[in-house]
Amino acid sequence: MKHSDPRLSGVGYGLLAALIWSGHTTASSFGLRAGLNPYDLVSLRILVGALLLLPLLWRYAATFRQLGWWRLLVLCCAAGAPFSLINISGLQYAPVAHSGVLSLGLVPLFALILNWLWLRRRPSPRAFAGLAVMLAGLGLFASGAASQPLGEQFWLGELAFCTSALLWATYAVCAARWQVPALPGVAITCIGSLPLLPLLYWISPWPADVAAGQWLFQGFYQGLLVAVVAVFAYGRSVIRLGPEKGALFSALAPGGAALAALLLLAQPVVLLQWAGIGLVSLGMIVALRAPAAPPPQSESVRQA
Numbered sequence: 001m002k003h004s005d006p007r008l009s010g011v012g013y014g015l016l017a018a019l020i021w022s023g024h025t026t027a028s029s030f031g032l033r034a035g036l037n038p039y040d041l042v043s044l045r046i047l048v049g050a051l052l053l054l055p056l057l058w059r060y061a062a063t064f065r066q067l068g069w070w071r072l073l074v075l076c077c078a079a080g081a082p083f084s085l086i087n088i089s090g091l092q093y094a095p096v097a098h099s100g101v102l103s104l105g106l107v108p109l110f111a112l113i114l115n116w117l118w119l120r121r122r123p124s125p126r127a128f129a130g131l132a133v134m135l136a137g138l139g140l141f142a143s144g145a146a147s148q149p150l151g152e153q154f155w156l157g158e159l160a161f162c163t164s165a166l167l168w169a170t171y172a173v174c175a176a177r178w179q180v181p182a183l184p185g186v187a188i189t190c191i192g193s194l195p196l197l198p199l200l201y202w203i204s205p206w207p208a209d210v211a212a213g214q215w216l217f218q219g220f221y222q223g224l225l226v227a228v229v230a231v232f233a234y235g236r237s238v239i240r241l242g243p244e245k246g247a248l249f250s251a252l253a254p255g256g257a258a259l260a261a262l263l264l265l266a267q268p269v270v271l272l273q274w275a276g277i278g279l280v281s282l283g284m285i286v287a288l289r290a291p292a293a294p295p296p297q298s299e300s301v302r303q304a
Contacts, residue, residue: 010240011288014249017233020225021104022256026264027221034214038088039204041222044215046081046197048223049190057191060184067188071178075185076192078171079231085196087164094157102161103168104250105138105280108287110169111247119177123244130287134251137279141254143272168250172243175235182235190227241288248284255280 028041057064064072077083087103108131115121123131175185238246255277 006240010237010246013233013240014237014246015252017230017237018249018252018256020230020233021250021253023221023260024226024253025257026260027218031214031218031222035207035210036214036218037204038091039200040206041218042081042084042088043197043200043204043206044219045084045222045227046190046193046200048219049186049227050194052224052228053187053190056183056187060181060187063181063184064188067178067180071174072188072192074174075171075180075188078167078174079185080189081193081196081200083164083167083171086160086167090157090160090164092157094154094161099157099161101138101141101254102158103164104253105135105141106162106165107169107172107250108134108244108247110166111172111243114169114173115242115244118173121242121244126289127244127287130248130283130285130289133283133286134248134280135283137276137281137283138251138254139276140279141258141273141276143276169243169247172234172238172247176238176243176246180235182232182239185235186228186231189231245288248287251280251284 028038031041032038067075087099090099090103112123112127112131116123171185171189174180180188234246234249237249240246255273258273258277
Protein backbone atom coordinates (compact mmCIF):
# COMPACT_ATOMS: atom_id res chain seq x y z
CA MET A 1 0.00 0.00 0.00
CA LYS A 2 1.40 3.38 -1.00
CA HIS A 3 1.99 5.77 1.86
CA SER A 4 0.68 9.33 1.59
CA ASP A 5 3.08 12.21 1.16
CA PRO A 6 4.06 13.36 4.69
CA ARG A 7 4.23 16.96 3.46
CA LEU A 8 0.61 16.80 2.33
CA SER A 9 -0.52 15.41 5.68
CA GLY A 10 1.62 18.07 7.38
CA VAL A 11 -0.30 20.77 5.51
CA GLY A 12 -3.57 19.10 6.51
CA TYR A 13 -2.61 19.05 10.18
CA GLY A 14 -1.47 22.68 9.98
CA LEU A 15 -4.78 23.75 8.42
CA LEU A 16 -6.71 21.87 11.12
CA ALA A 17 -4.81 23.70 13.85
CA ALA A 18 -5.36 27.04 12.08
CA LEU A 19 -9.09 26.31 11.78
CA ILE A 20 -9.40 25.68 15.52
CA TRP A 21 -7.35 28.79 16.37
CA SER A 22 -9.53 30.82 14.00
CA GLY A 23 -12.67 29.92 15.90
CA HIS A 24 -11.07 30.47 19.30
CA THR A 25 -11.81 34.20 19.50
CA THR A 26 -15.48 33.71 18.57
CA ALA A 27 -15.93 30.77 20.93
CA SER A 28 -14.29 32.72 23.74
CA SER A 29 -16.55 35.70 23.00
CA PHE A 30 -19.59 33.51 23.63
CA GLY A 31 -18.14 32.52 27.00
CA LEU A 32 -17.27 36.08 27.98
CA ARG A 33 -20.79 37.25 27.11
CA ALA A 34 -22.20 34.45 29.28
CA GLY A 35 -20.30 35.67 32.36
CA LEU A 36 -16.99 33.83 32.18
CA ASN A 37 -13.65 35.65 32.10
CA PRO A 38 -10.34 34.79 30.39
CA TYR A 39 -8.95 33.12 33.52
CA ASP A 40 -11.98 30.81 33.64
CA LEU A 41 -11.35 29.82 30.03
CA VAL A 42 -7.69 29.03 30.72
CA SER A 43 -8.71 26.98 33.77
CA LEU A 44 -11.13 24.96 31.64
CA ARG A 45 -8.44 24.44 29.04
CA ILE A 46 -6.07 23.03 31.65
CA LEU A 47 -8.61 20.93 33.56
CA VAL A 48 -10.37 19.26 30.63
CA GLY A 49 -7.17 18.73 28.65
CA ALA A 50 -5.36 17.22 31.64
CA LEU A 51 -8.24 14.89 32.53
CA LEU A 52 -8.39 13.61 28.96
CA LEU A 53 -4.65 12.98 28.82
CA LEU A 54 -3.88 11.68 32.32
CA PRO A 55 -3.91 8.03 31.10
CA LEU A 56 -0.95 8.92 28.86
CA LEU A 57 1.13 9.78 31.91
CA TRP A 58 1.96 6.10 32.38
CA ARG A 59 2.01 5.13 28.73
CA TYR A 60 4.67 7.72 27.88
CA ALA A 61 6.52 7.63 31.21
CA ALA A 62 9.74 6.50 29.51
CA THR A 63 9.53 9.38 27.02
CA PHE A 64 9.06 11.88 29.83
CA ARG A 65 12.01 10.47 31.77
CA GLN A 66 14.29 10.69 28.74
CA LEU A 67 13.30 14.30 28.14
CA GLY A 68 14.25 15.30 31.66
CA TRP A 69 12.61 17.82 33.95
CA TRP A 70 14.07 20.97 32.36
CA ARG A 71 12.92 20.04 28.83
CA LEU A 72 9.47 19.20 30.19
CA LEU A 73 9.39 22.59 31.89
CA VAL A 74 10.39 24.42 28.68
CA LEU A 75 7.70 22.65 26.63
CA CYS A 76 5.03 23.26 29.26
CA CYS A 77 5.84 26.98 29.56
CA ALA A 78 6.02 27.42 25.78
CA ALA A 79 2.59 25.95 24.97
CA GLY A 80 0.80 25.42 28.28
CA ALA A 81 -0.78 27.64 30.89
CA PRO A 82 2.15 30.14 31.17
CA PHE A 83 1.81 30.86 27.44
CA SER A 84 -1.95 31.37 27.79
CA LEU A 85 -1.62 33.58 30.89
CA ILE A 86 0.97 35.85 29.24
CA ASN A 87 -1.28 36.25 26.23
CA ILE A 88 -4.32 36.98 28.40
CA SER A 89 -2.44 39.55 30.48
CA GLY A 90 -1.82 41.54 27.30
CA LEU A 91 -5.58 41.94 26.77
CA GLN A 92 -5.69 44.26 29.78
CA TYR A 93 -3.61 46.83 27.89
CA ALA A 94 -4.02 46.25 24.13
CA PRO A 95 -6.97 45.40 21.84
CA VAL A 96 -7.98 41.85 20.97
CA ALA A 97 -7.18 42.48 17.29
CA HIS A 98 -3.54 43.11 18.23
CA SER A 99 -3.46 39.80 20.11
CA GLY A 100 -4.37 37.80 17.02
CA VAL A 101 -1.94 39.58 14.73
CA LEU A 102 1.03 39.58 17.12
CA SER A 103 0.67 36.45 19.27
CA LEU A 104 -0.04 34.17 16.29
CA GLY A 105 1.02 36.20 13.27
CA LEU A 106 4.61 36.67 14.45
CA VAL A 107 5.16 32.97 15.20
CA PRO A 108 6.59 32.18 11.73
CA LEU A 109 9.10 35.03 12.04
CA PHE A 110 10.30 33.89 15.45
CA ALA A 111 10.44 30.26 14.31
CA LEU A 112 12.60 31.25 11.34
CA ILE A 113 14.96 33.25 13.58
CA LEU A 114 15.25 30.45 16.15
CA ASN A 115 15.90 27.89 13.44
CA TRP A 116 18.59 30.06 11.92
CA LEU A 117 20.37 31.08 15.12
CA TRP A 118 19.95 27.93 17.21
CA LEU A 119 19.60 25.06 14.76
CA ARG A 120 21.77 26.66 12.05
CA ARG A 121 19.08 26.08 9.42
CA ARG A 122 19.55 28.95 7.00
CA PRO A 123 16.25 29.71 5.22
CA SER A 124 16.13 29.96 1.44
CA PRO A 125 15.47 33.26 -0.38
CA ARG A 126 11.99 31.98 -1.28
CA ALA A 127 11.23 31.34 2.38
CA PHE A 128 12.33 34.91 3.18
CA ALA A 129 10.15 36.26 0.36
CA GLY A 130 7.10 34.29 1.49
CA LEU A 131 7.52 35.43 5.09
CA ALA A 132 7.92 39.07 3.98
CA VAL A 133 4.65 38.86 2.02
CA MET A 134 2.91 37.29 5.02
CA LEU A 135 4.14 40.03 7.37
CA ALA A 136 2.98 42.69 4.91
CA GLY A 137 -0.42 41.03 4.83
CA LEU A 138 -0.58 40.96 8.63
CA GLY A 139 0.29 44.67 8.65
CA LEU A 140 -2.60 45.41 6.29
CA PHE A 141 -4.93 43.25 8.35
CA ALA A 142 -3.91 45.03 11.56
CA SER A 143 -4.48 48.42 9.91
CA GLY A 144 -7.99 47.40 8.94
CA ALA A 145 -8.72 46.04 12.41
CA ALA A 146 -7.34 49.05 14.31
CA SER A 147 -10.62 50.54 15.48
CA GLN A 148 -9.99 50.67 19.23
CA PRO A 149 -8.07 53.54 20.87
CA LEU A 150 -4.76 52.67 22.51
CA GLY A 151 -4.10 53.47 26.16
CA GLU A 152 -0.90 54.86 27.58
CA GLN A 153 0.32 51.39 28.59
CA PHE A 154 -0.63 49.64 25.35
CA TRP A 155 3.03 48.69 24.87
CA LEU A 156 2.72 46.28 27.80
CA GLY A 157 0.04 44.40 25.89
CA GLU A 158 2.14 44.39 22.72
CA LEU A 159 5.09 43.05 24.70
CA ALA A 160 2.95 40.27 26.16
CA PHE A 161 1.65 39.30 22.71
CA CYS A 162 5.15 39.23 21.23
CA THR A 163 6.36 37.14 24.17
CA SER A 164 3.58 34.62 23.65
CA ALA A 165 4.47 34.42 19.94
CA LEU A 166 8.08 33.73 20.87
CA LEU A 167 6.97 30.99 23.29
CA TRP A 168 4.75 29.33 20.68
CA ALA A 169 7.61 29.35 18.15
CA THR A 170 9.93 27.97 20.84
CA TYR A 171 7.60 25.02 21.35
CA ALA A 172 7.78 24.16 17.63
CA VAL A 173 11.56 24.44 17.48
CA CYS A 174 12.17 22.52 20.72
CA ALA A 175 9.72 19.76 19.79
CA ALA A 176 11.56 19.34 16.48
CA ARG A 177 15.00 19.56 18.06
CA TRP A 178 14.18 16.99 20.74
CA GLN A 179 11.99 14.87 18.42
CA VAL A 180 9.04 14.94 20.83
CA PRO A 181 6.09 12.88 19.53
CA ALA A 182 2.95 14.97 19.09
CA LEU A 183 0.72 13.22 21.64
CA PRO A 184 3.24 13.20 24.51
CA GLY A 185 3.89 16.87 23.69
CA VAL A 186 0.21 17.66 24.24
CA ALA A 187 0.20 15.70 27.50
CA ILE A 188 3.20 17.68 28.73
CA THR A 189 1.51 21.04 28.11
CA CYS A 190 -1.82 20.04 29.71
CA ILE A 191 -0.78 17.88 32.67
CA GLY A 192 2.23 20.07 33.42
CA SER A 193 -0.11 23.06 33.76
CA LEU A 194 -2.25 21.46 36.49
CA PRO A 195 -0.27 23.01 39.40
CA LEU A 196 -1.40 26.44 38.21
CA LEU A 197 -5.10 25.66 38.65
CA PRO A 198 -5.27 26.70 42.35
CA LEU A 199 -3.57 30.00 41.49
CA LEU A 200 -6.07 30.66 38.70
CA TYR A 201 -8.99 29.85 40.99
CA TRP A 202 -7.59 32.17 43.65
CA ILE A 203 -7.32 34.97 41.08
CA SER A 204 -10.80 34.34 39.70
CA PRO A 205 -13.21 31.88 41.39
CA TRP A 206 -15.54 30.25 38.90
CA PRO A 207 -18.91 32.02 38.64
CA ALA A 208 -21.99 30.06 39.70
CA ASP A 209 -24.50 31.85 37.46
CA VAL A 210 -23.25 30.55 34.09
CA ALA A 211 -25.49 28.07 32.27
CA ALA A 212 -24.38 24.43 32.25
CA GLY A 213 -24.52 24.38 28.45
CA GLN A 214 -21.96 27.17 28.29
CA TRP A 215 -19.61 25.29 30.63
CA LEU A 216 -19.92 22.20 28.43
CA PHE A 217 -19.34 24.12 25.21
CA GLN A 218 -16.31 25.96 26.57
CA GLY A 219 -14.91 22.75 28.06
CA PHE A 220 -15.27 21.12 24.64
CA TYR A 221 -13.73 23.98 22.70
CA GLN A 222 -11.08 25.20 25.14
CA GLY A 223 -10.17 21.85 26.68
CA LEU A 224 -10.57 19.37 23.82
CA LEU A 225 -10.15 21.38 20.62
CA VAL A 226 -7.69 24.12 21.64
CA ALA A 227 -5.63 22.39 24.32
CA VAL A 228 -5.53 18.90 22.80
CA VAL A 229 -6.48 18.70 19.11
CA ALA A 230 -4.88 21.99 17.99
CA VAL A 231 -1.61 21.40 19.85
CA PHE A 232 -1.51 17.80 18.59
CA ALA A 233 -2.13 18.93 14.98
CA TYR A 234 0.48 21.67 15.35
CA GLY A 235 2.99 19.12 16.62
CA ARG A 236 2.30 16.71 13.76
CA SER A 237 2.63 19.53 11.23
CA VAL A 238 5.98 20.52 12.74
CA ILE A 239 7.20 16.90 12.59
CA ARG A 240 6.23 16.53 8.91
CA LEU A 241 7.14 19.97 7.58
CA GLY A 242 9.79 21.21 10.01
CA PRO A 243 9.31 23.96 12.60
CA GLU A 244 9.81 26.85 10.15
CA LYS A 245 7.01 25.63 7.85
CA GLY A 246 4.77 24.17 10.52
CA ALA A 247 4.72 27.55 12.28
CA LEU A 248 3.43 29.27 9.14
CA PHE A 249 -0.14 28.12 9.74
CA SER A 250 -0.52 30.20 12.89
CA ALA A 251 -0.46 33.31 10.68
CA LEU A 252 -3.74 32.18 9.07
CA ALA A 253 -5.57 32.43 12.40
CA PRO A 254 -6.15 36.24 12.49
CA GLY A 255 -7.81 36.20 9.07
CA GLY A 256 -9.72 33.04 9.93
CA ALA A 257 -10.92 34.63 13.16
CA ALA A 258 -12.21 37.65 11.21
CA LEU A 259 -14.11 35.38 8.83
CA ALA A 260 -15.57 33.40 11.74
CA ALA A 261 -16.68 36.64 13.40
CA LEU A 262 -18.27 37.73 10.10
CA LEU A 263 -20.25 34.49 9.79
CA LEU A 264 -21.18 33.93 13.44
CA LEU A 265 -21.18 37.39 15.03
CA ALA A 266 -22.04 39.51 11.97
CA GLN A 267 -18.89 41.61 12.49
CA PRO A 268 -17.88 43.21 9.18
CA VAL A 269 -14.54 42.60 7.45
CA VAL A 270 -13.20 45.78 5.85
CA LEU A 271 -11.32 46.00 2.55
CA LEU A 272 -7.87 46.28 4.17
CA GLN A 273 -8.54 43.11 6.14
CA TRP A 274 -9.55 41.24 2.98
CA ALA A 275 -6.36 42.43 1.30
CA GLY A 276 -4.32 41.31 4.32
CA ILE A 277 -5.94 37.86 4.31
CA GLY A 278 -5.11 37.52 0.61
CA LEU A 279 -1.46 38.54 1.09
CA VAL A 280 -1.00 36.19 4.05
CA SER A 281 -2.39 33.30 2.01
CA LEU A 282 -0.16 34.16 -0.97
CA GLY A 283 2.92 34.44 1.24
CA MET A 284 2.17 31.10 2.85
CA ILE A 285 1.98 29.38 -0.54
CA VAL A 286 5.35 30.87 -1.49
CA ALA A 287 6.95 29.88 1.82
CA LEU A 288 5.56 26.33 1.74
CA ARG A 289 7.04 25.83 -1.73
CA ALA A 290 10.48 26.91 -0.56
CA PRO A 291 13.17 24.20 -0.41
CA ALA A 292 13.35 22.51 2.95
CA ALA A 293 16.34 23.42 5.09
CA PRO A 294 18.67 20.52 5.96
CA PRO A 295 17.40 18.73 9.07
CA PRO A 296 19.17 19.64 12.31
CA GLN A 297 21.07 17.18 14.43
CA SER A 298 18.27 16.05 16.66
CA GLU A 299 18.31 15.26 20.36
CA SER A 300 15.68 12.56 20.06
CA VAL A 301 13.74 10.72 22.70
CA ARG A 302 12.34 7.24 22.27
CA GLN A 303 9.11 7.16 20.24
CA ALA A 304 7.01 5.44 22.87
